[in-house]
Amino acid sequence: MPMAVSSSSAANYLMAVLAQDSNSSGSASGSASGCSGAAADSEDSQIGQELRVNQVGSRRRPPRQKINARERYRTFNVNSAYEALRNLIPTEPINRKLSKIEIIRLASSYITHLSSTLETGTECQPCLLHKYENEGLVRRISICTFCLKTK
């Protein structure tokens, strides 16, 4: 159960996704953007593929559309978490677009920066100060974006 996501918006999204899939009955690819990497190149082969993937040997599998909808919902929740994390990272300009990998790296860096701020008790380049205070230890700190920003 996702916790960081607003339950109402997530639920709305799930409903929308499921409704979309029920409307696109018979099609193997219910993608909104129309891209389906493994989709076949004709309708007949799509249906054939659907039958094949849903029945392996004698074992019946759940309909692909339902599984795809759940996966889209899961991706939606992951993206919501990325968005929540991104909102905690100060940038310039404030609404600068960040990729997912940038969000993770900057969040990690920002946590380190805040930690150094707490430990040194100063907001003036705490990471650099923290480095000197811990001289002799193995810990190494690279140039901190957030220290450079708060001059």
Place this chain on the structure above:
DNA sequence: TAGGCCATCTGGTCCT
């Protein structure tokens, strides 16, 4: 046009 980023589909694996 190449490369980066992303959404989606899919099959496999693990968990409840």
Place this chain on the structure above:
DNA sequence: AGGACCAGATGGCCTA
């Protein structure tokens, strides 16, 4: 058995 999670494949969009 069904759902959650994950990684690979694929194709679209955008930017330098």
